[in-house]
Amino acid sequence: MKLDLAIEELHRSENHLVTVLMSMSDRHKADHEVFYVTRDMAKWSREHVVELARIGRDFGLDLDPEASEDPGLLASVRQRASELMGRRSTPGLLLLADLRHLYRETAGTSLDWEILAQSAQGAKEAELLELARRCHPESLRQARWANAHLKVAAPQVVAS
Amino acid sequence: MPRTDRIAEPWGTRTPYGPGETWPTRVDQYLADGLTEVDVDRWVQSATILHSNGDGLDIAVKDDRIVGVRGRAVDRVNHGRLGPKDLFGWQANNSPDRLTKPLIRRKGKLVETDWDTAMDAVAGRCRELLEEQGPSAISFYTTGQLFLEEYYTLGLIAHGGIGTNHVDGNTRLCTATAAAALKETFACDGQPGSYTDVDHADVIALYGHNMAETQTVLWTRVLDRLAGPNPPKVICVDPRETPVARAATVHLAPRPGTNVMLMNALLHEIITNGWIDREYIAAHTVGFDELEKQMKAYTPEVAAEVCDVPADRIREAARILGHAERLLSTVLQGFYQSHQASAAAVSVNNINVIRGMLGKPGCGILQMNGQPTAQNTRECGADGDLPAFRNWSNDAHITDLARIWNVDPMQIPHYSPPTHIMQQLRYIEEGSIRFLYVTATNPAVSLPELRRIRELLSQDRLFLVVQDIFLSETAQLADVVLPAATWGEKTGTFTNVDRTVHLSEKAVEPPGEARADLDILIDFAHRLGLEDKDGQPLVKWTDAEGAFEGWKECSRGRPCDYSGMSYDKLRGSSGIQWPCNDEHPDGTERIYVDGRFWAQPDYCESYGRDMVTGAPVEETEYKALNPTGRAVLKAAEYVAPHELPSQDFPFQLITGRTLYHFHTRTKTGRAPQLNAAAPEVWVEMSASDAADRGFAEGDLLEVATPRGRVRARLRVSGIRPGVLFLPFHYGYWDTKDGSQPKKKGEGRAANELTLTDWDPVSKQPIFKTAAARVERVSRGGTPAPAPTTTGSAPVTGAVPPTVGGDSARAEELVAGGTTVGGQA
Numbered sequence: 001m002k003l004d005l006a007i008e009e010l011h012r013s014e015n016h017l018v019t020v021l022m023s024m025s026d027r028h029k030a031d032h033e034v035f036y037v038t039r040d041m042a043k044w045s046r047e048h049v050v051e052l053a054r055i056g057r058d059f060g061l062d063l064d065p066e067a068s069e070d071p072g073l074l075a076s077v078r079q080r081a082s083e084l085m086g087r088r089s090t091p092g093l094l095l096l097a098d099l100r101h102l103y104r105e106t107a108g109t110s111l112d113w114e115i116l117a118q119s120a121q122g123a124k125e126a127e128l129l130e131l132a133r134r135c136h137p138e139s140l141r142q143a144r145w146a147n148a149h150l151k152v153a154a155p156q157v158v159a160s
Numbered sequence: 161m162p163r164t165d166r167i168a169e170p171w172g173t174r175t176p177y178g179p180g181e182t183w184p185t186r187v188d189q190y191l192a193d194g195l196t197e198v199d200v201d202r203w204v205q206s207a208t209i210l211h212s213n214g215d216g217l218d219i220a221v222k223d224d225r226i227v228g229v230r231g232r233a234v235d236r237v238n239h240g241r242l243g244p245k246d247l248f249g250w251q252a253n254n255s256p257d258r259l260t261k262p263l264i265r266r267k268g269k270l271v272e273t274d275w276d277t278a279m280d281a282v283a284g285r286c287r288e289l290l291e292e293q294g295p296s297a298i299s300f301y302t303t304g305q306l307f308l309e310e311y312y313t314l315g316l317i318a319h320g321g322i323g324t325n326h327v328d329g330n331t332r333l334c335t336a337t338a339a340a341a342l343k344e345t346f347a348c349d350g351q352p353g354s355y356t357d358v359d360h361a362d363v364i365a366l367y368g369h370n371m372a373e374t375q376t377v378l379w380t381r382v383l384d385r386l387a388g389p390n391p392p393k394v395i396c397v398d399p400r401e402t403p404v405a406r407a408a409t410v411h412l413a414p415r416p417g418t419n420v421m422l423m424n425a426l427l428h429e430i431i432t433n434g435w436i437d438r439e440y441i442a443a444h445t446v447g448f449d450e451l452e453k454q455m456k457a458y459t460p461e462v463a464a465e466v467c468d469v470p471a472d473r474i475r476e477a478a479r480i481l482g483h484a485e486r487l488l489s490t491v492l493q494g495f496y497q498s499h500q501a502s503a504a505a506v507s508v509n510n511i512n513v514i515r516g517m518l519g520k521p522g523c524g525i526l527q528m529n530g531q532p533t534a535q536n537t538r539e540c541g542a543d544g545d546l547p548a549f550r551n552w553s554n555d556a557h558i559t560d561l562a563r564i565w566n567v568d569p570m571q572i573p574h575y576s577p578p579t580h581i582m583q584q585l586r587y588i589e590e591g592s593i594r595f596l597y598v599t600a601t602n603p604a605v606s607l608p609e610l611r612r613i614r615e616l617l618s619q620d621r622l623f624l625v626v627q628d629i630f631l632s633e634t635a636q637l638a639d640v641v642l643p644a645a646t647w648g649e650k651t652g653t654f655t656n657v658d659r660t661v662h663l664s665e666k667a668v669e670p671p672g673e674a675r676a677d678l679d680i681l682i683d684f685a686h687r688l689g690l691e692d693k694d695g696q697p698l699v700k701w702t703d704a705e706g707a708f709e710g711w712k713e714c715s716r717g718r719p720c721d722y723s724g725m726s727y728d729k730l731r732g733s734s735g736i737q738w739p740c741n742d743e744h745p746d747g748t749e750r751i752y753v754d755g756r757f758w759a760q761p762d763y764c765e766s767y768g769r770d771m772v773t774g775a776p777v778e779e780t781e782y783k784a785l786n787p788t789g790r791a792v793l794k795a796a797e798y799v800a801p802h803e804l805p806s807q808d809f810p811f812q813l814i815t816g817r818t819l820y821h822f823h824t825r826t827k828t829g830r831a832p833q834l835n836a837a838a839p840e841v842w843v844e845m846s847a848s849d850a851a852d853r854g855f856a857e858g859d860l861l862e863v864a865t866p867r868g869r870v871r872a873r874l875r876v877s878g879i880r881p882g883v884l885f886l887p888f889h890y891g892y893w894d895t896k897d898g899s900q901p902k903k904k905g906e907g908r909a910a911n912e913l914t915l916t917d918w919d920p921v922s923k924q925p926i927f928k929t930a931a932a933r934v935e936r937v938s939r940g941g942t943p944a945p946a947p948t949t950t951g952s953a954p955v956t957g958a959v960p961p962t963v964g965g966d967s968a969r970a971e972e973l974v975a976g977g978t979t980v981g982g983q984a
Contacts, residue, residue, distance in 0.1 A: 031586060032916050036802050037773050043799075086589055141770055148775035152576045152583075155325070160296035160592040 003128065004059040006119055010112045011052040011063045013105075017045040017142070018067040020105050024098045026070075026078035030086035031095060037145060038102075044138040045109075051131055058127075092157035099150040106143035113139050164972055166190075166244050167837050167964025170819055170949055171372070171380045173972050176388035180360055180521075183381055185975035187240035190247040191220055191228035200227065205731065207235075207654065207662035209305065209647045210245035210822040212335075212529035213375040214656025216735055217242060219250070219648050219667040226253050226648055226668055233975075236734045237355055237660055240973070243376030245822060247970050248834050250648065252827035253668075258629055259643035260672020270631075270641060275673065278640050279680075282597070283687035285623045285639075289595050290322065295573070299326030299584045299593045302542050303600035304334060304531025307652025307664065309707035310677045311533070312714070313699055314599070315541030317681060320565040321690035321698045325573035326593060327544040328581040329537040330601040332924060334530030336580070337496035338657075339538050339545075340922030341505035341527050344771070344794050345513065347764035347786070349538055349549055350719050352512075352752045353488065353524025354737070355658045358382055360522030363484035365395040367508050368419065368494015369528060372403035373819035373950050379403070393484075395477050397422065398494055399814065400844070400885060401878025402951035410477045413880040414467035416812045417499035417801030417929040423507030424798060425463030426478045428455045430511065435482030437516030444755030445513055446786050447793035454795035466798070468880075481511060486522025493530065493816065498928040502921035503771045503796030513791050519753035526657055531823075533654040539720045540711065544578025547711075548718035549758075549765035552577065553779060556762065564714050566692035577776060580923035581607070582916070588616050597625045599677060600644065604633040604899060605824040605891035608914035608925045609867050610907075614900055627680060630826050633891050636899040644677050645670035651704045652678070653730065659737040659748075661722070663730035678704055716741070719751075719758045719765075752791075760789030771796040774920025801929040802917055805882070809865060809931035811849075813884045815910040816928075819950045821889040829894055833968045840945040841908050843872040844885035845934070847955050850876045857957040858940025865932045868912035869904075875944035876956045884932055885952075886910035 021042035028034040046067045053065035085091050117132035119125075164172055166188075175184040191200070203218040216235025220228040229250055231240040262278035263270040289297040300318050302311065311329075318327045331339075339349045346352065358364065358381045372379040385391055386407060396408035397419070405411040414422045430436060431452050441448045460471035460478075481487065489512055495504045509525055517523035529535055541547035550557040552574040562569040579587070581603070587593040596617075607613045617624055617637045626638040629646045649670040655661045670676070682699050690698040701707045705727050716723040721739035724747075730736060737747040758764060767782035769775060771794055777785075786792055805812055820837040821828040828834040843861055850856065859874045863884060872886065879885055888910040892899055901907045913932060918925045943959040946952035 030589070032582070033774075033918065033920060036917055037920050039802075040772060040799055088590065092590060092592070141773055141775070144770065145773035145775040148773075155575060156296055156579075156587055156592055160293055 001123065003119055003123060003125065004056070004061050006112070006116045007052055007056050007059055008061060008063065010109070010116055011049060011056065013109045013112050014045045014048040014052065015067050017105055017109055018042050018049065018069060020102060021045065022069060022075065023078065024102060026075045027082055027098065028091070028095060029079040029082040030091065034095065034149070041142050041145065044142065048135045048138070051135065055128060055131055092153070095153055096150065096157055099146050099153065103143055103146035103150065106139060106146055110136065110139040110143055163969035165964045165968050166247055166970045167833055167962060167968040168949065170244050170376055171383055172241065173974065174387045175384050175974055177384055178389040179362065183239050183359060183384060185233045185239045187231050187233050187973040188242040188247065188970055189228065189230040189973070190970040192251070193227070195222065195227055203230065204665050204667035206648065206664040206667070208242065208246040209532040210249045210827065211243065211375055212531055212534060212657050213237065213377050214532065214654070214660050214662060214735070215242060215246060215377050216662060217246060221667050224668050226250055234734045237656065238377045241377045241380055244820060245828060245834060248831045248968070249822070249827050251832070252830040253646060253648055255830045257631070258671045258674065259631060259641065260674055262643060262673070263641035265639045270636070270638070278642060279683055279687055282625050282640050283684060286595055287688060293594070295322050295324035296592060297594045298322055298324045299579070299596050300328070301581055301584065301596060301598045301601065301603065302329040302537065304329060304331045304529070304534035304537050305600050306533060306677050307650070307654055307704065308533065308536040308540055308711060309652045309704045310681060311536050311540035311542035312547060312711045313678060313681050313707055315547055316565060316699060317685050317690060319541060319546065319572050320567050321685060321688065323571050323573055325544070325576065326579040326584050326587070327542065328578065328584060329543040330603070330606060331531065331534045331537045331543050332581050333606060334493070335496070335534045335538065336543070336924040337501040337505050337919060337922040338491070338527035338529060340502045341491070341509060343766035344502060344506045344768050344921070345509035345792055346752070346757050347759035347766055347768065347789070347792065348719055349765060350751060350758070351526055351658055352518050353526040353658060354749050355381070356749065357488040357522050357524040358385060361392050361486045361488040362522065363393045363395065363480055363487050365481060365487065365489045366404050367397045367489065367491045368496070368498065369490045369492035370398060370402040370404055370494070370951055371490065373817065374492060374530065375528070376819060393480050395480060399880045399883050400951045410473060410480060412469050412473060412477055414469050416814050416883060418467040419495055419498055419504035420500045420507065420796055421458065421463050421466045421798040422469065422474070423504055424455055424458035425460045425474050426481065427451070427507060427510060428458045429460060429475060429478030430482045430514065431455055433482055436514045440516030440755065441514055445791045445793050448514065451510065451793045451795045454797065484515070484517070486520070487512060487515060487517040488522060488524050488526070490526040490528055492528040494928070496924055497926060499801040499926055500796065500799060501919035501924050501926070506771070506794050506796060510793055513793060519750050519755070529657045532656070535655040535657060535659070539655070544580065546574070548715040548720055550718070551765050553767065553776065554762070565698070566694060567698070568693055582918050582923060582925060585613070585616055588619070588622055591621055594621055595623045598634060599627045602632040602634045602824040602826065602891070604637060605909050605911065606888070608911055608927065609916045610909055610911045611868055612916065627677060629674070630893070632824065632826055633893055633899040642680055643672065643674040644680065645674050650676035650678070653708060655738070660735040661725060661730065661738060662735050663727055678707060755791070757789055757791055759786060759791065761787065764789065768792065768794070769921045771921060772799060803915055803929060803931050805931045809933045811884045811932045811934060812882060813863065813865060813886065813913060813930040813932035814928040815886050815888040815914060817889065818887050818947055818952065820947060821887070823889065824891050825889045826893070833964050837962055837964065838945065838947050841870070841872045841887060841890040841910070842875045842944040842946040842952065844875045844877040844879045844946070844952060846879050846881040846883070847876050848881050850874065855936060856940055857954060857959060858943045860937040860940070862935050862937050863913060863932055865913040865915070865930050867915065868907055870907040870910060870912050871937060873940065873944035875946040875952050875954060877952055878955050884934060886913070888927070
């Protein structure tokens with residue numbers, strides 16, 4: 001049984017996703033929808049980290065329920081930089097790169113949930129399966145947003 | 161003759177009636193300068209334009225000038241009544257400071273020029289940028305105050321001719337969420353209600369909708385029901401003690417930004433108590449199981465904590481909603497301009513749907529509009545959507561539209577959703593949009609975070625065209641200003657929130673060289689040389705009726721079908737509700753009868769969006785979810801507002817309107833009676849908050865947020881504690897400062913303070929959840945210049961009542977022939 005490994009890996013990737021989303025948010029403070037939606041979506045990952053730490057105890061794991069995040073100073077430096085760069089067109093390309101990166105990260109996390117759900121089913125771990133059922137859709141929604149926003153942003157960045 | 165002071169009595173005299181009865185007729189009339197009906201040369205048919213209600217009226221003309229108005233007794237919307245803004249607002253047409261010549265910027269100053277020079281400059285710059293960068297450089301920002309014909313032509317020029325995706329209207333600020341909420345639940349815009357539902361309803365629920373001030377005549381209808389036998393119960397959700405709240409059976413005043421939490425608790429109660437129509441749900445909806453599951457956690461106790469509303473009061477409201485036999489729900493800015501706008505508005509739809517209360521007399525939803533022609537902005541494609549509710553992500557719809565316009569389908573941008581104004585501003589900020597054509601709106605006062613807006617609009621690298629009737633704050637920043645004709649000076653049609661179409665005929669000539677917006681747009685298209693794929697002019701009409709005929713073809717077979725209408729049919733009519741076609745030649749009062757929707761995957765306008773992220777739902781997903789086109793029940797989780805009060809900014813600031821003004825007061829500020837009723841900005845605070853700080857009525861306060869500062873006198877009102885209210889109407893055109901506050905910190909416009917954030921689903925900016933602090937600048941001496949008749953009614957001190965006096969007395973002729981009035 002390697003369920004503990006699957007939980008640990010997912011805990012790691014959701015934890016990482018919080019950092020990805022929050023740093024992306026800070027980098028694009030001047031892009032208001034990106035700034036707020038990534039922060040709202042980071043809350044889902046934070047909750048997933050809590051849930052995974054909680055259920056991890058049943059599988060002998062000692063995981064941190066609190067997502068590790070960048071110190072506030074780094075965040076505010078990024079936000080300030082974004083505001084100062086707001087009048088230039090280069091952040092557009094950076095946004096596309098960040099969206100592409102986010103899509104890949106969320107797709108990876110989503111697959112990790114898939115693995116966990118399948119394994120939980122195989123191992124008849126009802127509670128774990130229920131957790132995956134609850135969290136996996138949010139992981140998919142993060143990926144869909146990255147994809148959708150890329151579609152919106154690309155034409156103006158690339159074709160102008 | 162007895163008359164009523166319609167400033168002091170905005171809703172006029174009661175004509176009580178009972179459920180199922182016809183609303184009695186009361187003809188309201190106001191003529192200037194002591195004129196009487198015998199002095200009037202002619203009456204010209206039109207409808208009201210300083211709000212969204214769409215009341216039929218006739219314009220009185222004497223010596224080729226507008227001299228007054230009279231409600232149309234035959235009209236289905238108002239049965240003869242008019243509101244204060246309609247009775248007095250027309251005077252702005254005759255204002256001496258109307259724009260009468262085009263203006264062009266030379267050496268930094270706007271100077272008068274001729275039409276050729278102005279239009280060549282506009283078309284020339286547009287063509288230059290198209291060659292240099294392509295359509296991504298060009299954007300359009302229009303309004304909710306032009307006519308259908310103008311929007312359709314604008315949409316055709318932008319989408320079919322120039323091929324830009326950057327098209328929006330200021331409807332983004334007012335009704336974008338109405339459209340979005342309808343698209344989420346019914347996969348298509350279009351109101352599932354009729355104003356006559358007021359005649360039949362036994363419960364009327366108003367969500368963030370201060371109908372008494374925004375649609376005075378519709379509220380008059382409600383007041384007449386309340387004064388009659390077997391009156392309806394009224395539910396009001398509003399943080400202020402509005403006239404609606406004072407008339408309500410139950411008033412819920414949640415913390416700003418918590419509407420979704422409150423709605424979820426109401427849904428929780430209705431579902432757990434089984435006050436639902438299981439048969440209807442099974443036959444006509446998808447998504448109920450998920451809704452039921454998600455609402456489980458939202459108990460009234462949880463909501464009471466978050467919203468600061470007593471749990472028992474939530475239960476009481478839910479019980480009334482749950483026991484309603486004919487439920488009419490209406491929604492407006494308290495939901496649309498607040499956090500999680502679309503999710504909250506969709507929850508209102510959910511209540512009517514799970515109770516099976518649609519498509520029957522008294523059972524309807526009115527996701528309200530704020531502006532007179534906002535429905536047309538949405539229908540005709542001037543808000544960026546494609547005309548006649550075509551789906552931008554359905555290739556067959558694009559092909560069909562390309563056939564009607566005789567252009568290549570590739571010409572019509574449909575690779576992503578249209579660029580809403582807030583995103584357009586972002587592109588202007590980073591420099592990729594370099595041409596902005598603004599028609600009939602004033603973003604330099606109405607958009608959030610004004611310092612940013614002014615900076616963006618005054619950039620040298622942006623070519624700004626403003627088409628308006630006055631030199632607004634925005635026009636003062638323009639490179640070219642085009643003087644337009646307004647209502648009464650041009651012909652066209654427009655449609656109100658309950659799908660009623662009215663014809664508005666030209667009564668008088670526009671002043672000076674001012675031209676109809678339609679003529680200016682057609683001129684623009686010709687100067688750009690826009691052609692269809694056979695080399696013929698893209699815009700094939702030369703007048704409003706021609707444009708209407710073009711629109712009829714475009715709308716044929718779509719939900720908003722106008723193909724059965726004509727100008728002749730609209731002349732003398734009581735207003736016609738779409739869809740109107742061969743099958744329904746007299747129009748259609750109720751849609752969604754027997755659970756038949758327009759939500760089929762190949763027909764619907766939208767596949768919907770994620771309620772939190774706003775990501776569009778893909779075609780395949782939608783087909784799997786809703787293959788047969790039922791109503792979609794969408795659950796929404798509560799997300800905390802983005803800007804919460806803090807130690808430095810302990811209040812929540814909300815902005816809003818007053819009964820006597822419209823938008824940025826360009827018209828109502830020029831009508832003496834209306835201006836006198838609310839001449840200056842004020843700020844509202846609760847009695848307990850004022851007492852805590854030792855503030856009193858009339859004290860001059862400075863309200864500040866991280867974005868700016870505004871000075872206003874204090875009105876101690878019935879607003880909930882912890883919340884400040886500022887009316888957003890006041891800008892700078894009637895101050896000595898011009899387009900902006902000259903002295904930092906002496907702002908007058910509420911939007912100096914608001915934050916740049918919007919609902920990810922509808923893209924509507926959030927005006928109702930900014931954290932703010934407040935300090936006293938000086939003690940009062942005079943009461944705040946706020947009306948006492950409305951939501952700003954004082955709760956302390958001796959404040960003289962708002963009256964209009966002699967110049968505000970209007971006639972009221974109640975059916976049966978007696979003229980009545982409050983005061984003789």
